[in-house]
Amino acid sequence: MRADAERSRRRILDAACEVFLERGPDAPLDAVVRRAGVGPGTLYRRFPDREALVRELVTDLLARLTEAAEQARAAEPDPYLALRRFVHAAADLRMGAAIVVLLEHLVVDEELVAVRRGTVVAVEGLLRAAREAGRLRPGVGMGDLVLLCVRVSRPLPGALAALDADGSLVHRHLDLALAGLAGEPDGPPGRALGFDEVIAAAGRPGEPVPGRVTE
Amino acid sequence: MRADAERSRRRILDAACEVFLERGPDAPLDAVVRRAGVGPGTLYRRFPDREALVRELVTDLLARLTEAAEQARAAEPDPYLALRRFVHAAADLRMGAAIVVLLEHLVVDEELVAVRRGTVVAVEGLLRAAREAGRLRPGVGMGDLVLLCVRVSRPLPGALAALDADGSLVHRHLDLALAGLAGEPDGPPGRALGFDEVIAAAGRPGEPVPGRVTE
DNA sequence: AGAAGGCGGAGGAATTTTCTCCGCTTCTGG
DNA sequence: CCAGAAGCGGAGAAAATTCCTCCGCCTTCT
Numbered sequence: 001m002r003a004d005a006e007r008s009r010r011r012i013l014d015a016a017c018e019v020f021l022e023r024g025p026d027a028p029l030d031a032v033v034r035r036a037g038v039g040p041g042t043l044y045r046r047f048p049d050r051e052a053l054v055r056e057l058v059t060d061l062l063a064r065l066t067e068a069a070e071q072a073r074a075a076e077p078d079p080y081l082a083l084r085r086f087v088h089a090a091a092d093l094r095m096g097a098a099i100v101v102l103l104e105h106l107v108v109d110e111e112l113v114a115v116r117r118g119t120v121v122a123v124e125g126l127l128r129a130a131r132e133a134g135r136l137r138p139g140v141g142m143g144d145l146v147l148l149c150v151r152v153s154r155p156l157p158g159a160l161a162a163l164d165a166d167g168s169l170v171h172r173h174l175d176l177a178l179a180g181l182a183g184e185p186d187g188p189p190g191r192a193l194g195f196d197e198v199i200a201a202a203g204r205p206g207e208p209v210p211g212r213v214t215e
Numbered sequence: 216m217r218a219d220a221e222r223s224r225r226r227i228l229d230a231a232c233e234v235f236l237e238r239g240p241d242a243p244l245d246a247v248v249r250r251a252g253v254g255p256g257t258l259y260r261r262f263p264d265r266e267a268l269v270r271e272l273v274t275d276l277l278a279r280l281t282e283a284a285e286q287a288r289a290a291e292p293d294p295y296l297a298l299r300r301f302v303h304a305a306a307d308l309r310m311g312a313a314i315v316v317l318l319e320h321l322v323v324d325e326e327l328v329a330v331r332r333g334t335v336v337a338v339e340g341l342l343r344a345a346r347e348a349g350r351l352r353p354g355v356g357m358g359d360l361v362l363l364c365v366r367v368s369r370p371l372p373g374a375l376a377a378l379d380a381d382g383s384l385v386h387r388h389l390d391l392a393l394a395g396l397a398g399e400p401d402g403p404p405g406r407a408l409g410f411d412e413v414i415a416a417a418g419r420p421g422e423p424v425p426g427r428v429t430e
Numbered sequence: 431a432g433a434a435g436g437c438g439g440a441g442g443a444a445t446t447t448t449c450t451c452c453g454c455t456t457c458t459g460g
Numbered sequence: 461c462c463a464g465a466a467g468c469g470g471a472g473a474a475a476a477t478t479c480c481t482c483c484g485c486c487t488t489c490t
Binding site for chain 2: 456
């Protein structure tokens with residue numbers, strides 16, 4: 001594969017990831033094209049239809065997730081810290097997009113099942129280790145973990161997204177979800193976010209609200 | 216106002232709330248119309264443009280949020296339980312819609328500022344009480360609370376939404392976020408969610424994925 | 431340097447979204 | 461219960477969006 005083709009492929013997949021997270025699995029492919037900064041022809045040549053794009057995106061993400069889970073396990077002897085590390089890595093990888101998109105526009109074939117199984121096994125290992133070490137609230141299941149990850153690591157809607165341009169808020173809130181808003185004062189992760197900052201984007205009286213960042 | 220007009224107004228506002236939460240603040244008003252089960256004429260007569268609808272929706276929601284905060288404070292002597300009760304009530308009221316939509320398509324006028332101030336004061340009271348009682352992790356601010364509420368109580372994307380048709384998962388995850396996934400075994404709220412359930416909606420190999428519920 | 435292959439964008443067809451108009455139904459005051 | 465006022469739903473025109481192809485030019489590899 002030629003170098004420029006590979007570059008385009010990567011840009012399209014990355015853009016698709018963000019766009020599907022922000023606008024849902026039916027987001028127009030034109031939006032992906034604009035975000036990726038490529039021409040429509042480039043997208044439609046490589047991915048004949050939406051499903052082809054989605055399939056490659058999901059496969060790619062699941063593989064990287066599996067790798068992240070295995071790396072986290074290897075790098076952290078403490079099972080809870082390993083799980084925590086994985087959760088943060090999953091957010092960086094935009095795990096949400098994989099799931100959103102997997103469930104919507106995809107015929108799940110055997111190859112996909114195999115890739116998915118690999119991810120599930122790896123993550124379940126992390127979870128079981130943390131549970132057996134007594135570092136996980138009893139009754140918390142794999143589904144809870146995954147859904148909380150999806151919920152917390154999705155981009156904030158609309159103009160709120162600007163609050164977390166660099167993603168640090170996602171990591172703060174992941175830590176909060178892990179440790180609990182109500183919890184022992186063993187140090188809060190990051191710094192407190194003021195409400196004023198949240199509503200700052202709402203503009204002042206009489207002023208038009210600054211719209212979302214136009215693409 | 217005639218009884219049927221009031222009924223239509225309520226149905227439209229409720230529908231708009233759900234639709235804006237699910238599809239973002241630019242969701243087509245036709246989707247609101249379909250969800251509300253009224254004719255387009257009915258919507259456009261009462262709300263000449265998108266802003267009119269959004270304005271009434273936001274004002275209505277903020278007022279109900281303020282009321283919920285005051286009720287929670289009155290009903291629960293324990294500051295933490297009061298905060299917890301409010302958070303759950305806010306999720307039921309779809310607080311997320313107010314914020315999503317407030318930030319996007321609205322010129323914030325003085326009336327709105329006043330209503331919003333009322334809400335902020337009421338919620339800050341709850342938060343301060345919980346903090347002073349030592350029931351809140353230090354460093355957790357109003358913004359964290361609001362954003363975690365938005366994140367957790369937004370509907371899950373796409374087909375995942377079906378997992379939480381009755382909203383019980385939102386409440387479970389709000390409790391988890393409050394108490395922390397990693398936490399003392401003082402009883403997990405609700406029952407554990409299996410990963411199998413999460414991916415069940417993905418269909419079996421070779422089968423087309425059941426699409427989202429068509430409206 | 432030449433050839434193979436990829437790139438971006440113009441643009442047409444199809445779909446979606448917006449919003450109006452009007453005949454029929456529902457409500458309310460008397 | 462009735463008459464008139466008010467509201468309702470839907471057909472459908474106009475505008476905007478989205479999908480996707482074709483083609484002339486540019487990049488990459490040998």
